[in-house]
Amino acid sequence: MKLSSLPRMAAFEAVARHLSFTKAAAELGLTKGTVSQHVSTLEQELGLSLLNRTSRRITLTEAGEDLLPHCVQVAEAALALADRSLHETADLKGRVAITTSHTLATLYLAEAIARFQADHPGIEVDLIIRERFVDLADEGVDLALRVGPVLPEDLVARRIGTFSMLACAAPGLVPVDDPAALATQDWVLISTTNPQPQLQFTHETGAIARIEITPKTTTNSGLCALSLTLNGTGIGLLPSFAVRSPIRDGRLIDVLPGWYERRGPVSLVWSPLAKRKRRVATLITFLAEDFRAWDAEAAQVVGRAQHEP
Secondary structure (H helix, E strand, O other): OOHHHHHHHHHHHHHHHHOOHHHHHHHHOOOHHHHHHHHHHHHHHHOOOOEEEOOOOEEEOHHHHHHHHHHHHHHHHHHHHHHHHHHHHOOOOEEEEEEEOHHHHHHHHHHHHHHHHHHOOOEEEEEEEOOOOOOOOOOOOOEEEEEOOOOOOOOEEEEEEEEEEEEEEOOOOOOOOOHHHHOOOOEEEEOOOOOOOEEEEEEOOOOEEEEEOOOOEEEOOHHHHHHHHHOOOOEEEEEHHHHHHHHHHOOOEEOOOOEEOEEEEEEEEEOOOHHHOHHHHHHHHHHHHHHHHHHHHHHHHHOOOOOOO
16 A cells, blocks of 8 residues: 555544544545545545445445455554644643533533643643533534533543532522422423433432422533522522532532432533643643532532532
């Protein structure tokens, strides 16, 4: 194979990983047509069909499956060489785009980025707030801070903490040890995390209790749900990272001590090539360490062990 085939191998590797010409083009900074031409030329050079293309999906042929590991090695070697050159010749500078929810951005990430940029003034951070799933490649985003499971197979996820959904209320409501005792109370729910009125609580001992409620207020914003709960609208079912400060300050109480409605991961998520940018890798390392310390404090404040779900 010729050295001139290396760009074509890189294009094929990106398409095979994303199973999408559009996403591969966005990642490589090329047009979709250029990526398609690279793959077609590679197939002509090899005399093999590497991809099965239909109007709805792309799959790898047997020859494509055989070639892919070699293309991955080529792409990683080229990126490692470029990364090494960057380490040796350039300062940490440039743009990093990171996305998260309004709640995490307001309660944690904005302050964390300020701490990060104090040490790395050459790195520009674009904080994109979305209350929905963001396709990193399609929307030109390097990194995401996400709550809950990470679904796309073409992304890398690093778990940096754990959240629990807790029943909290403004002072005045007496804590109970049985979720059923709260079924008739007014509730505030986050519609994106609890679209149904059936709730299942788990005790730290492993006991399970199911209740059905009629929420008084629902909102798609975790930050708005927190504000409603602080103002006494009802019992808020809120993530542990959102109630750390209000519980510590006495503005909220845990009305079901020892119980949680759900538990899951908080993760940093990125595409495999994004971390090859030194500035992105530096931010990932910083946030992984910074959030763990912040999360450990939250667990201590709400009096919960952050076990694996």
